[in-house]
Amino acid sequence: MSSLPVLLSADPEAPFPPVEQALRHPDGLLAVGGDLSPARLLNAYRHGIFPWYSQGQPILWWSPDPRTVFATDAVRLGSKFRRGLRRSAWEVRADTAFAQVIRACAEIPRPGQRGTWITREMRAAYERMHELGHAHSFEVFDGERLVGGIYGIAIGRMFFGESMFSAAPGGSKVALAALAVHLRDWGFPLIDAQVENDHLLSLGARLWPRPGFLAAVAELTGQPATVSPWSARVGRWPAARLADVLRPAGPLSGHP
Template sequence: MSSLPALLPADPEAPFPPAERALRQPDGLLAVGGDLSPARLLNAYRHGIFPWYSAGQPILWWCPDPRTVFATDHVRLSSKFRRSLRRCDWTVRADTAFAEVIEACARTPRPGQHGTWIIDDMRVAYQRMHALGYAHSFEVFDGERLVGGIYGIAVGRMFFGESMFSAQPGGSKVALAALAHHLDHWGWPLIDAQVENDHLLSLGAQRWPRRRFLETVADLRDQPELRGPWTARVGDWPARRLGITGDQAPAAD
């Protein structure tokens, strides 16, 4: 295995190197360079690869092993949090505030992280993907105030989560659980969460070997699914429905 990542050619249609060539240290670094054009991004996600880099760096492309994922029927919310949601007036919508969600994700401080990897070029690229019908957001509103959200890329029936945020406690949990609930009901079994952390694991994230993840992506990416906004599919969905035991897998307090 090479000790250096591959250098991508200028052609956005050029294939990525096989994911198995990704470095062990840093885990999953596969390639450097290229651009964030829709063609390049779609090519990457279709092969389980995502961009992740900071200001001043070249574009870095990753496919770590293991891969962190959520089964859409197994996002865990504590019993205490579920009980609080039964009295909650929050509303969940989709694709009504994509730019606001990605901006909030960029502003939200992360433990152990200085600055943000969601730099201007990333925001522009994913807003372009949203306009093309590939990038989606789930938004949590308290009245008309945005209190949480999540965004990512949909290819076939595979959802690749990118980032989420909370402006009030529990906002990101509701966004993730509502996304998983709807995807499960639409027949989408998996959400990619990329790299593990304690918060994701507490919500039910699983570690999959890269090979298993890539085989699943290869099956789901070509399954038919309509592109475009999900706004009408979700409507104004009451977050209190997540407080009903059985909507998603409950966790102990």
Template sequence: MSRLPSLLPDDPTAPFPPVEQALRQPDGLLAVGGDLSPTRLLNAYRHGIFPWYSPGQPILWWSPDPRTVFLTDGVRLSSKFRRALRSSTWTVRADTDFAGVIEACATIPRRGQRGTWITRDMRAAYRQLHSLGHAHSIEVFDADRLVGGIYGVGVGRMFFGESMFSAVSGGSKVALAALAWHLRDWGWPLIDAQVENDHLLSLGARQWPRERFVARVSDLCNDPGLQGVWTARLGDWPAARLAEPQATRRTGA
């Protein structure tokens, strides 16, 4: 008989089961139920666990093996894309339109996907995390138009990427590369990308065994971080900087 995932208690401070108990099929399913309170979400991230479920399902908690990650000095932008960025007038900002980024991630159609896993409850939960200084967005603007972005959760010196979008081709690449640029400068070495796909792999994502990932996350989450709004740290940052020669080293291209 197949083993079932653990049922979480109502208490948001209750510990998650050990990630080693996650199912092999479907890969990484660890627990069911609970809530999306800040306490439970932050506890999940600190242990290498994240929520992922579709409308009509209970909350499902995952810790897949292997885990998809980016090194902050390992995001790859092609030479062709960097050349195009030399004349770009796009601007990158942080935490100026978190709601717009998460809404776009939830609603912009994606090839091969129907609907979204970013439910209304998920959006509300991450907006609350943002208001508490834990969730952040990197936004790419063409003048006043939001053309790309990424959002996720920062704990200690660890960034857990949740989703990114492009309203114009290349918008998500710029958001990811700019995020990696700044995290590297701040001494944050790793971005969690959760589950692999061809697009992430083309940008330099790699696979880590879950045991290695969880051990690294435990160390990084216990370090001092940068809780609070990141807007002033980035200012209006020109996307064209990603085309500079030093960006080749910084983004691993």
């Protein structure tokens, strides 16, 4: 195992080093440098690698072990929250406010976090990926007020979640759950959530050993899928419907 992360070539088509070379401390740091071009980003995600760095740092590329993953049929919302959803007037849309979602994810205050890893460079790169049909957002609206959202990258039948936010209590939960329900119905079995935290685990995420995760990614990213906006596929979807279409909490699936 390498004692230092690999310095990437300036060529965006150049391969990443094998993920087995990623450091244990900090967990998953694999490479440094390169750029955030669409070709480099798509290559990274296809190999279970993602960029994550702060302002003033070089671009850092990660592949942690274990990996935090949602099965799209195993996202959980508490029974009290689901009962409240039945009375909700919120509406879910997709790919109608991508720039607003990524900006909100960057700017929303988070406990214990100073600043943001979603730099202006990152925002520009993912907005470009959205223009190309690779990056998508699910948005939660109260009237025309954006109250929650999530964004990420879709390749084949695999979705790689990047960040989510709430501007009203429960906004990010609704965005995640609605994303999962639609992906499940479209034949996407998994959502990559990257790095664990208690909130994600409470919503049903599970830890996968990296080899199993990479095997799933290789299979799912190789499957055909339409590269296009998701706005027409989702339309204006009532958040209250989640109370009925989410499967009851039970034994969790999704571990290889």
